[in-house]
Amino acid sequence: MKLHFYKYQGTGNDFIMIDNRSLFFPKSNVGLIEKLCNRRFGIGADGLILLENSEKQDFKMMYYNADGNEGSMCGNGGRCIVAFAKQLGIIKNETSFDAIDGLHFASVKNEIVSLKMIDVSDIVEESTHSFLNTGSPHHVTFCNSVSAINVKEEGAKIRYGAPYFKTGANVNFVEKTSNNTFKVRTYERGVEDETLACGTGVTAVAIAAHKTLKTTKSTIEIEVLGGNLEVSFKNEGKNYTNVFLKGPAQFVFEGTIEI
Numbered sequence: 001m002k003l004h005f006y007k008y009q010g011t012g013n014d015f016i017m018i019d020n021r022s023l024f025f026p027k028s029n030v031g032l033i034e035k036l037c038n039r040r041f042g043i044g045a046d047g048l049i050l051l052e053n054s055e056k057q058d059f060k061m062m063y064y065n066a067d068g069n070e071g072s073m074c075g076n077g078g079r080c081i082v083a084f085a086k087q088l089g090i091i092k093n094e095t096s097f098d099a100i101d102g103l104h105f106a107s108v109k110n111e112i113v114s115l116k117m118i119d120v121s122d123i124v125e126e127s128t129h130s131f132l133n134t135g136s137p138h139h140v141t142f143c144n145s146v147s148a149i150n151v152k153e154e155g156a157k158i159r160y161g162a163p164y165f166k167t168g169a170n171v172n173f174v175e176k177t178s179n180n181t182f183k184v185r186t187y188e189r190g191v192e193d194e195t196l197a198c199g200t201g202v203t204a205v206a207i208a209a210h211k212t213l214k215t216t217k218s219t220i221e222i223e224v225l226g227g228n229l230e231v232s233f234k235n236e237g238k239n240y241t242n243v244f245l246k247g248p249a250q251f252v253f254e255g256t257i258e259i
């Protein structure tokens with residue numbers, strides 16, 4: 001069977017996009033998704049995203065990690081699927097769509113997509129790190145210099161260690177560069193490697209930085225290996241609401257592959 005796919009990237013976090021409104025794609029085939037995401041034997045990507053019909057919203061997002069398994073929410077993938085829905089003519093410049101963690105609102109202008117993320121109120125604060133769920137689970141640890149870290153090695157130790165073990169967590173290493181700017185490098189669960197950016201990860205970093213008083217700002221600029229992202233929110237007590245992740249989401253190429 002021939003599969004038509006589209007390739008998108010958001011700050012270097014790259015995804016295979018498939019228009020699955022006819023539900024033709026065999027999404028329980030973990031080996032197939034893993035192979036399509038493989039950078040040597042397939043198209044190559046950090047994840048695969050299916051765009052499907054939704055009963056009440058413009059569309060539904062189904063996200064699979066590069067290991068072939070269904071993931072939790074993907075912030076950069078969420079931004080990319082908005083650009084993809086626009087390319088397909090499903091939406092214009094604003095949309096509401098369903099994802100694994102619920103309803104998301106988004107707007108797009110000149111390839112910059114602003115995506116509303118879930119509200120956050122439960123943040124575990126430890127002396128070495130914070131842990132919070134921004135649609136995906138994130139371990140956030142601050143350090144003096146992110147360039148000095150072996151992210152794949154150190155990230156894997158944390159991801160597979162206590163208290164996460166098999167379920168795992170995504171792991172973010174963070175360097176503060178000013179009151180509202182941070183550099184972030186992320187080890188992604190399901191990719192089992194460092195990626196060039198992680199949207200739910202930088203969202204977790206911005207909220208954790210505010211919660212632990214590393215910033216007093218509610219609009220935070222974050223530099224990742226693949227570019228720059230912005231996170232903004234409203235904070236009242238322990239509640240973080242109106243959380244937005246903003247940055248570029250770009251079409252790269254499309255093609256057909258035999259599966």
Ligand SMILES: N[C@@H](CCC[C@H](N)C(=O)O)C(=O)O
Nearest residue numbers: 071072074075076198199200
């Ligand atoms: N790249 C993503 C995060 C994807 C989710 C993650 N790998 C998981 O399932 O834990 C992002 O941009 O948020």
